Amino acid sequence: MSIALPFLALLVVGAVAAYHRVRLVVWAAATLTALIGCLMLGANITATIVATIFAALVAVPLLVPQIRLPFITQPLLGFYTKILPPLSETERVALEAGTVGWEGQLFSGKPDWDVLFDQPRPELRPDEQAFLDGPVEEVCRMTNDWQITHVNADLTPEIWDYIKRNKFFGMIVPKEYGGLGFTALGNHKVIQKLATVSTVLSSTVGVPNSLGPAELLLHYGSKEQKDYYLPRLADGREVPCFGLTGPWAGSDATSIPDFGIVTMGEWSGARVVGVKLTFDKRYITLAPVATLIGLAFRMYDPDGLIGDKRDIGITLALLPRDTPGVEVGRRHFPLNSPFQNGPIHGKEVFIPLSQLIGGEAFAGKGWQMLVECLSIGRSITLPSTASGGAKFGAVVTGAYARIRKQFGLSVGRFEGVEEALARIGGKAYAISALSEAAAAAVTRGELPAVPSTIAKYHCTEMAREVATDVMDIHGGKGIILGPKNYAGRNWQALPIMITVEGANIMTRSLMIFGQGAILCHPWVLKEMKAAGLSDPEERLTEFDANLFGHVGFAFSNAVRSWWYGFTGARIGKAPGDKYTRRYYRKLNRYSAALALAADTSMLLLGGKLKFKESLSGRLGDVLSQLYIASAMLKRYEDQGRPVSDQPLLAWAFHDAVNKIETAFSAALRNFPVRPVSYLLWALIFPWGRRAQAPSDRLGHKIASLLMSPNEARDRLATGTFLTPCANNPAGRINSYLPKVILAEPVERKFLKALKNSDIEALDFASQLDEGVREGWITADERKQLEELREMTIDAISVDDFDADELRSAGYRRENYDSRAAA
Incomplete structure (x- = not known):
């Protein structure tokens, strides 16, 4: 024992220091103290000297800059530069456009839960609540979804007139321009409620308040553009649309072939410098009825009329519908959910430079403008629509399952139906929390690049699963279309939500982890920026500071991941009450494991990682479920920890944790470097996988909750039209x-x-x-x-x-x- 003691002390002190992330000098001092203590306890002198030499060989080169910089950091900088994945201009803009919120804590391996709890509780303003109780309630009463989807293939003229007069299109337009000036949370609540009566209505209202001319003008428009267009957009005199997608550029928006040539032309009786546009767009919501068209195109200046640059880049412009050469009015027919959607064409359509959004100064900055606004729009419309449909489906299906009887028993009492009801209730709870969290982030002024993709992907995917279970429980009631069917059209509309605003397959496999691994990581982006500095001395010192911060971070996550796995996340500091503390500990565990797996993947795969889409998608699933679970816990805390909500929280949380372990398992079993995958498995799952899907007992509680009046059911139904x-x-x-x-x-x-x-x-x-x-x-x-x-x-x-x-x-x-x- 006297021989092993110094080495055991070395190991324990190193592990404790890594777990708590103490500075290197503190570790060195603690190690020295521990080794002296070993001598005093009678440890073998030779073993103690060997252990001391080993510690010194690690500590001295790292603590002495004159040794560390030239002999360690400089070679590593050269290696890092070689493996650094090349960033395209598109990727660089996307990374610089977003802000980092709670998702950064989840990537840290040691979340500071006070950051989450300090976020203000999402609450509507009095005017927003009054709008929900007044005009939104009234337009819901007016809406007959069967008439919209089958008879008219459009909203009725009365509804069009009502939403224009009551400024539904101007929710995000500030009051000084005649709009309602709602927060993102207010916008979310309106779309959520409208979605419970008609996805056509929610889409029609949601799009003008999402990515479109109003949002772009608010951020980048000139004073003249704001003063003229925003009041007209607010009161419905202008109906907007935005043309981005075309036949040759869907998700790959930066490759749009639509172009504009800078030239001279006629506008309002005068000869001015402008752009002659040729474009072919499709899938453009509100295009058939739009009076103001936003357009993305690549701008060229072959004659140097406005500068020396020939290829100016992606640019955004505003086209009045009656601009000569614009062809608009024909409609697509999206899956029996006939919101106004159609193509836009134009050949050599001339507009002056004053019609560029932001004017000439913003020519070529269109991709940056779009990425920033996409983070906002993607956080609201589709997650809110999914939330409304899922919550509505949960409470109504619960009531239907109680009323509908077979064999003398409510169908909801059959265990097979109980399973489906449990999935509906648990996922509706998760969707509601996630969509509200995304809207709250925008309300706080964030540009949530990563949370917006998480919200869009997972809200719509879970909503699709909810809609399927709703249809299964309703049976014939769900498949026979007509005025009495409230489930069929929602089910038909779900593939649309999966497809638009970034197809879900692409969102999962490329965007969530692809952006998160760099944007949310506490060190990677700093290292990349340091490696790109032009001054050699500054580059070396900055890279040195970030590199060894990253090394300590990696060691810490390895220790934390193993410790939490070894103890089953039953030991460790965590917030919450007696009921939820175990949940926070589990999230601490998986946060450390995610950081460890992400670091290992980036180190070993480098630039190849972005082509490993399956691995990226699975690690993105881990990050997503961590974020979803956090959103649910935040909601539970904000609502005063209601005991009656605990079955819903427990089901959704166990479902999230099971998905985390499933994603980790798939990622590690398919990791391309097999020896490393075995090591990661030992660190992350020292006792093997332990998470299980929610139990039948828990599912029975949720089914009973949905089929009986109670506070938890009422809270789940909040914000729906019933x-x-x-x-x-x-x-x-x-x-x-x-x-x-x-x-x-x-x-x-x-x-x-x-x-x-x-x-x-x-x-x-x-x-x-x-x-x-x-x-x-x-x-x-x-x-x-x-x-x-x-x-x-x-x-x-x-x-x-x-x-x-x-x-x-x-x-x-x-x-x-x-x-x-x-």
Whole structure:
């Protein structure tokens, strides 16, 4: 023991120092003290001297700059420069455009939870709440989704007029320009509620308040442009759209072939310098009805009219609809969710330089402008739409599963249905927390590049899974379209959400970890910037400071990851109460493991990492689930730690942790450097994988929660349109739930007596008559059962049509014309 003691002391002191991330000089002093202590305890002198020499060989070169800089840092700088992945201009702009918030803490391996808790609780302003309770509630009452999606293939003229008059298009426009001046959170809540009645309505309102002319003008527009266009956008005199995507440039927006040539031309009766545009755009939301078109194109100046640069770069401009040469008006037809969407074409369309967003000064800066605004827009419209649909689906499906009976039992009592209800409730809770977190980040003034991609991808993916389970539980009720069907159109619309604003496959495999690994890492971006400095001495000293900060960071994460894995994350400082403290410890564990895996991947793969899309996607899944779990815990804390929400939180958290371990497992099993994958597995999973999917017992609690009135269910339903009116069959079904529950004992009593009787009545009314005569039920209970029957019929009934009603108007006209001609 006396021989092993010095080496054991060396190991323990190093591990403790790494775990707590103490400075190197503190580690050296602690090591020396420990070795002296070993001598005093009778350790072998030779072993102690060997251990001391070993510690000195590590400490002295690192602590003495005259040795470290030329003999360690300089060679490593040369190696680093070789493996540094080359950044394209596109990637550089994307990295510089975003800000880092809580996601940076998750990448640190040692999250400071006070940073999360210090974020203000998301709360609406009084005017935003009044708008939700007033105009938003009213337009929801006006909306008949069947008429929109099947009859008109558009919003009704009354709804178009209403949303323009009430400034739905001007939610993000400041009040000084005549808009509503809402926060991102207010915008989120409006879109969320509109999505519960019609995705066509939520898309129509969401897009002008997302990436488009208003957002771009607010950030980059000239004073003249703001003064003229923003009031007109706010009150609906102008309907905007933005043309970015084309046949040859979808997700790869920087390769757009649309071009503009700087030249002289006529504008408003004068000859001015401008741009002659040729473009071909498609999938442009609101294009068919837009009066103001935002356009992205590559700008060229072959004659040097505005400078020496021929290829100026991606530029953004505003085109009035009536500009000569603009072809717009035709429509695409997106999957039975017919929001206004269509192509835009133009050939040699002339506009003056004053129509460039921001004027001539912003020519060539279009990609930077788009990336910054995409972080905002991607955080709001689609996550909010997904949140509204998922929350709405959870509470209404819970009510339907209680009302709908098979084999004399509510279908929600069958274990297979309970599983689906649990998934719906847990994922709705997660989506709601994630979408609100993304909106809150924008409200705080952040440009959440990484959280916006996490929110867009995971909210829409989980919403697709929720919609599938909603359809499965509703069965025939969900697949027969008509005015009584509130589930089918949402299910049909989900692939649209998956596809737009960055296809989800690309978002997961390229963007989440691809941006996060550099932007959120505490050292990598600093090292890259240091390596790029022009002054050799400054480059060396800056790189030295960041390099060894990174080395210490890596050692710390290896120790922390192993320790948390070895102890099952049961030991360690963590916030929260008795119920949630275990959750925070688990997130501390996986944060350290993510940082370790990310560092290892970047070190060994270098520039090749961005082509390892499967590995990038899996590590992105880990970061995403860490962020989602954090958002749920923050929501739980903000709402005062409600005990009744604990089943929802627990299900969603265990689901997130199971996904984290699944992603880690897949990443390590497929890691291209096999010996390293074994080492990482030992550090991250010293006892193997332990996380499990949520239990059936927990799923039963959530199913029961969704099928009964309670506070947790009400909180989950907050922000959805559940008013029981003629145009809202789902709202009516939800309103029936308390009455149905009150009637269940009477129904059971009646059916039991009926089963044991010998009466011959076959229809329900006659059976009730017999029940009253026989004394099984009272007259009041008879009325209760009649009302229950009416509510059940309303809940389960579906639509049917005359055959000719389902034929298109064009087909009917052609048929009529052919018969008339005959």
